[in-house]
Amino acid sequence: MSKRTFIELQSWNFTDTDVCFYPCKSMINSLVKGIYLLIVAGLLFGCSQADTLGGKAPDEIAISGTPTWENGIGELVRFKCASCHVIPFSFYSPHNTPTTLNLSVYDNSSNIRGANALGIWVNAGILEKPLPGISRKMPLEYATPLTVGEIDNLKSWAASGNPNN
Amino acid sequence: MMDRNTQAKFRFIFCLLFFLPSALSAVTAIEQSKRLQLVYTHLLDLRSNSAPHSENAGTLQISAELQPLPAIDARIGAKTEPLAVLPVSGRLRLRGFLLDGWMLGFSGVPGLTVGKQKATALQVETAWRKNWGGLQTGLRFSQSFWKVEGPMTTAKYKDRLENRQQNADLSIGMDWETWQPYVGIGRGILNSNLWIEESQITLKIENHGYAYQFVGVGILGEAWSFNFEQHQTENFLLHFQFSATRRF
Numbered sequence: 306m307s308k309r310t311f312i313e314l315q316s317w318n319f320t321d322t323d324v325c326f327y328p329c330k331s332m333i334n335s336l337v338k339g340i341y342l343l344i345v346a347g348l349l350f351g352c353s354q355a356d357t358l359g360g361k362a363p364d365e366i367a368i369s370g371t372p373t374w375e376n377g378i379g380e381l382v383r384f385k386c387a388s389c390h391v392i393p394f395s396f397y398s399p400h401n402t403p404t405t406l407n408l409s410v411y412d413n414s415s416n417i418r419g420a421n422a423l424g425i426w427v428n429a430g431i432l433e434k435p436l437p438g439i440s441r442k443m444p445l446e447y448a449t450p451l452t453v454g455e456i457d458n459l460k461s462w463a464a465s466g467n468p469n470n
Numbered sequence: 471m472m473d474r475n476t477q478a479k480f481r482f483i484f485c486l487l488f489f490l491p492s493a494l495s496a497v498t499a500i501e502q503s504k505r506l507q508l509v510y511t512h513l514l515d516l517r518s519n520s521a522p523h524s525e526n527a528g529t530l531q532i533s534a535e536l537q538p539l540p541a542i543d544a545r546i547g548a549k550t551e552p553l554a555v556l557p558v559s560g561r562l563r564l565r566g567f568l569l570d571g572w573m574l575g576f577s578g579v580p581g582l583t584v585g586k587q588k589a590t591a592l593q594v595e596t597a598w599r600k601n602w603g604g605l606q607t608g609l610r611f612s613q614s615f616w617k618v619e620g621p622m623t624t625a626k627y628k629d630r631l632e633n634r635q636q637n638a639d640l641s642i643g644m645d646w647e648t649w650q651p652y653v654g655i656g657r658g659i660l661n662s663n664l665w666i667e668e669s670q671i672t673l674k675i676e677n678h679g680y681a682y683q684f685v686g687v688g689i690l691g692e693a694w695s696f697n698f699e700q701h702q703t704e705n706f707l708l709h710f711q712f713s714a715t716r717r718f
Binding site: 340342351353354355356357361362364384385388396397398400444445446447448449450 | 505541542549668671674696698700705709710
């Protein structure tokens with residue numbers, strides 16, 4: 306940078322008609338004014354919010370009376386378990402989901418177990434901890450959580466032999 | 471000048487006017503997962519971020535854009551997704567004006583690695599702008615391709631998000647010499663695939679139609695212009711963008 310240019314920069318002697326590679330005074334002024342106005346506009350009007358549903362409570366299937374497959378448990382299991390445990394698999398089923406379990410129906414069909422087999426695992430404690438041969442407790446961490454009331458109903462249903470109706 | 475408290479109250483009321491909370495009081499993990507994917511995808515979209523001011527043919531514009539990101543609750547079920555995102559995102563955009571108010575714009579990200587995530591993007595837009603005395607109108611179409619790879623759902627695995635978005639929006643503005651206030655509405659179609667390596671599944675959003683509205687103000691100088699634009703996308707996302715533009 307020449308001495309003259311340095312002095313000009315120091316004393317803001319550029320004019321609007323100067324052709325220069327260095328920032329002219331008007332350019333600097335425009336930038337500063339523009340940035341200032343944008344910050345004021347942002348402070349006054351800027352809204353940045355996202356409702357991701359992350360903090361929302363999970364849906365709860367409430368059951369009145371004795372829980373049976375026909376009375377609430379079917380709706381609960383289809384809604385919160387069969388989004389993955391369904392045959393054919395849903396788009397949400399992880400790759401290691403059992404291929405012989407369909408929790409959208411109560412009865413077995415050929416080689417596919419139905420939800421009438423679910424009571425064994427519930428009684429064994431799969432809602433609280435991983436079981437031998439099943440490395441993760443259910444529901445999975447990123448699945449829709451069961452509420453306390455739903456867990457109680459599932460345990461009650463399983464303890465009474467997972468009745469259909 | 472308003473004091474800080476008045477500014478905060480004013481801003482709060484303004485945000486409330488825009489933000490319509492979801493009617494749902496309870497949700498499933500699938501809904502949460504889809505919503506989170508939509509939020510991140512919309513934040514990557516290419517919006518106008520400019521008053522519909524028509525320039526002379528041959529004018530080139532280079533813009534630097536900044537977008538503060540909202541606080542994002544990344545909980546799905548009982549899990550918080552370990553997404554590490556910067557509080558602000560940026561983008562460079564090139565626009566060229568052709569004859570009769572036609573404009574072509576381009577923005578790209580050539581495999582840029584930020585943190586542990588690598589992003590590749592190509593975004594193009596075309597618009598027709600016309601000044602009717604003190605009134606300005608603009609009709610704009612844009613197409614975005616995004617590919618982001620990196621840990622999103624766990625820190626151990628490399629997931630992949632691929633988006634394709636098409637937008638069409640109409641904006642109307644006033645030409646008050648230096649000030650260029652404007653409003654606009656737009657419609658878009660989104661296709662998004664999120665490949666989760668750990669679960670070996672792809673969460674797909676197919677042909678999802680959405681609406682967005684925006685309001686902005688441009689400050690037009692000789693060589694520089696500045697812009698602030700506030701967006702509302704669907705009924706769950708508010709975000710705004712700043713830009714500084716140099717004309718040649």
